[in-house]
Amino acid sequence: MIAVHSIPDAFSVEECARIVAVANGTPAREARLLRQARDHNLRRAELVWLDEVPETGWVMDRIIDLVRVANRATFGFDLSEFAESPQVARYGAEREGHFDWHSDVGEGLLAGKRKLTMVVQLTQPEAYEGGGLEVQPSAHITTADRTLGCATLFPSYLLHRVTPVTDGVRHSLTIWAHGPAFR
Numbered sequence: 001m002i003a004v005h006s007i008p009d010a011f012s013v014e015e016c017a018r019i020v021a022v023a024n025g026t027p028a029r030e031a032r033l034l035r036q037a038r039d040h041n042l043r044r045a046e047l048v049w050l051d052e053v054p055e056t057g058w059v060m061d062r063i064i065d066l067v068r069v070a071n072r073a074t075f076g077f078d079l080s081e082f083a084e085s086p087q088v089a090r091y092g093a094e095r096e097g098h099f100d101w102h103s104d105v106g107e108g109l110l111a112g113k114r115k116l117t118m119v120v121q122l123t124q125p126e127a128y129e130g131g132g133l134e135v136q137p138s139a140h141i142t143t144a145d146r147t148l149g150c151a152t153l154f155p156s157y158l159l160h161r162v163t164p165v166t167d168g169v170r171h172s173l174t175i176w177a178h179g180p181a182f183r
């Protein structure tokens with residue numbers, strides 16, 4: 001199994017701009033972690049949940065196609081649903097937006113069923129410094145392709161982080177696919 005899989009051009013330049021515009025036009029919420037606790041040292045980002053935004057169904061349709069194809073070709077996980085809304089995150093240099101090392105599999109009802117994570121780069125790489133998505137499938141750290149529109153998929157249990165944004169703003173789109181426990 002290839003642990004970290006990328007799909008170039010998962011979304012076009014125009015599509016990424018549309019998603020960012022929608023997120024910018026929607027009141028964002030401070031990122032909350034498991035059990036609604038807030039820890040600004042672990043994560044500093046603002047979030048918009050796309051299921052709360054009208055006319056973004058096409059984003060979910062694309063996500064379903066991308067995950068289905070990538071899962072069949074690469075992961076072969078038993079996936080049953082997308083139980084959580086797609087999330088657009090904004091990491092700004094004004095407060096060094098970041099997300100420290102974590103696994104996406106949590107203790108909650110939904111977070112406990114996460115199996116595959118997909119992150120789409122929504123910002124041109126020249127527009128920000130830092131903000132690298134790093135995944136640790138083994139002793140080596142893999143840095144996700146920063147290209148606009150590129151999707152990175154990995155098993156949700158893998159440790160990963162977003163390094164602090166030190167200049168500009170980075171936007172990303174994250175979705176989780178859920179299913180029965182690994183066995």
Ligand SMILES: O=C(O)CCC(=O)C(=O)O
Nearest residue numbers: 089104119133162172174
């Ligand atoms: O923004 C990213 O690149 C990753 C986001 C993430 O890891 C998460 O929301 O769990």
Ligand SMILES: [Fe+2]
Nearest residue numbers: 102103104160
């Ligand atoms: Fe994550």
